[in-house]
Amino acid sequence: MSDNLYSLLAAGFPADRGRHAFRPPGGPAVSYGELEQLTARVAAALRGRGVRPGDRVALQVEKSIEAVVIYLATLRIGAVFLPLNAAYTPAEVDYFLRDAEPAVFLQDAQAFLREAADLEPDHGVEPRSASDLAAIIYTSGTTGRSKGAMLTHGALAANALALHSAWGFSRDDVLLHALPIFHVHGLFVALHCAFLSGCPMVWLNRFDEAAVLEGLKGASVMMGVPTFYTRLLAHPGLTREATAHMRLFISGSAPLLESAFVAFEARTGHRILERYGMSEAVIITTNPLDGDRLPGSVGYPLPGVELRIGGGEQTGVIEIRGPSVFLGYWEMPEKTAESFREDGFFITGDVGRLDPDGRLWISGRAKDLIISGGYNVYPKEVELLLDEEPGVRESAVIGAPHPDFGEGVVAVVEGEGDEAALIASLRSRLAGYKTPKRIVFVDALPRNAMGKVQKNLLRQTYGDLFT
Ligand code: AMP
Numbered sequence: 001m002s003d004n005l006y007s008l009l010a011a012g013f014p015a016d017r018g019r020h021a022f023r024p025p026g027g028p029a030v031s032y033g034e035l036e037q038l039t040a041r042v043a044a045a046l047r048g049r050g051v052r053p054g055d056r057v058a059l060q061v062e063k064s065i066e067a068v069v070i071y072l073a074t075l076r077i078g079a080v081f082l083p084l085n086a087a088y089t090p091a092e093v094d095y096f097l098r099d100a101e102p103a104v105f106l107q108d109a110q111a112f113l114r115e116a117a118d119l120e121p122d123h124g125v126e127p128r129s130a131s132d133l134a135a136i137i138y139t140s141g142t143t144g145r146s147k148g149a150m151l152t153h154g155a156l157a158a159n160a161l162a163l164h165s166a167w168g169f170s171r172d173d174v175l176l177h178a179l180p181i182f183h184v185h186g187l188f189v190a191l192h193c194a195f196l197s198g199c200p201m202v203w204l205n206r207f208d209e210a211a212v213l214e215g216l217k218g219a220s221v222m223m224g225v226p227t228f229y230t231r232l233l234a235h236p237g238l239t240r241e242a243t244a245h246m247r248l249f250i251s252g253s254a255p256l257l258e259s260a261f262v263a264f265e266a267r268t269g270h271r272i273l274e275r276y277g278m279s280e281a282v283i284i285t286t287n288p289l290d291g292d293r294l295p296g297s298v299g300y301p302l303p304g305v306e307l308r309i310g311g312g313e314q315t316g317v318i319e320i321r322g323p324s325v326f327l328g329y330w331e332m333p334e335k336t337a338e339s340f341r342e343d344g345f346f347i348t349g350d351v352g353r354l355d356p357d358g359r360l361w362i363s364g365r366a367k368d369l370i371i372s373g374g375y376n377v378y379p380k381e382v383e384l385l386l387d388e389e390p391g392v393r394e395s396a397v398i399g400a401p402h403p404d405f406g407e408g409v410v411a412v413v414e415g416e417g418d419e420a421a422l423i424a425s426l427r428s429r430l431a432g433y434k435t436p437k438r439i440v441f442v443d444a445l446p447r448n449a450m451g452k453v454q455k456n457l458l459r460q461t462y463g464d465l466f467t
Pocket of ligand 1: 140253256277280298
């Protein structure tokens, strides 16, 4: 039997193929039947361009329904999908193309679909085994070369099925999709849940508060990055009535501020379900659908995922093993070997702790750990205190080279306040070595497309504060 992921997803398509798959506001809806036809034509076009099973298909385009069609067609023919952020510069793209050597590189999804329009649809699905590659996702690569995480048909299928069940997806759902689709969140987590349920998606090509609020009226589930939620909270239209149709709000890709969780519940009555994942393993843990969703915790490991804290410490690097973990980094055998323990556990690079209930609490990336005067400072501990201070919307704590201490703690705060007063307030609750020696106020913290604060940029900008 073939384990091609496309077959699994298509088995979820509704028997009534006239049902909508995509509902773009203001544009024509696309039915599941049309989606199937389009992917069959595009599969023929890819084959016509000489793409063979195992070949890479690279795509760098703005988000569109056509891009999803190309993704599904790539799966159908057993090729390997390689999405690239539209924001990458030609020099960056050049690196990915040299590294992954795709058989085709598409930068105009609409033109490619026009090329396919007159072709005889190819309804076949290439047989694949669970261990065959389905996609390569390049990590954002804040240090060194960006690495291509190799995800298999089996890994994506296992994760999709686990999430579909954990989050209670059904035919009756309508998913609001406003995420980018060059990243695992919008591409795999969101799309696969919708396809497995055969449910429609309110389809937004970009996040826009007003369009999302309008879309929520006809949706039941939304997946977002934390910045979606903070931006919705800043909009007066976010009310109990505006979200009355919704059953579930999910957040991930970056830490959700506890203040955002609390404010969202107060405004809408919904407790956001936070989950944790990464390109190398898709989703790893989730708060429960039924049961208490705790602000600040990313919940429990998904069924089948083994999770432990490395080094036998209470707080330490999170290691995982399970069906959705990637095969390794494309053409980087040494990096791959360094990233796995001998017993097969993948070293995530995130630091966290498990509480007695088995819930995971993440305290940041291992590489963001600060060592000041020989003592470890976990930025999250300081950030949580700062975020409670008046005038602070969000904070990012980093280490900057310091002549005495090796590194000195610096806090960069989105908001306004008085540096000396804030330092004094923190000092009353924190050991001296953990207390920021400097606090800098900014209008907005630098973030990537997924809303993650770019601490590497902050370290560059504030690297000479003490020297
Ligand atoms: P990426 O591979 O770009 O998806 O980035 C994955 C990283 O995002 C993880 O290793 C975590 O550091 C971070 N991340 C994802 N979800 C969460 C979350 N809910 N809370 C905290 N960090 C998260």
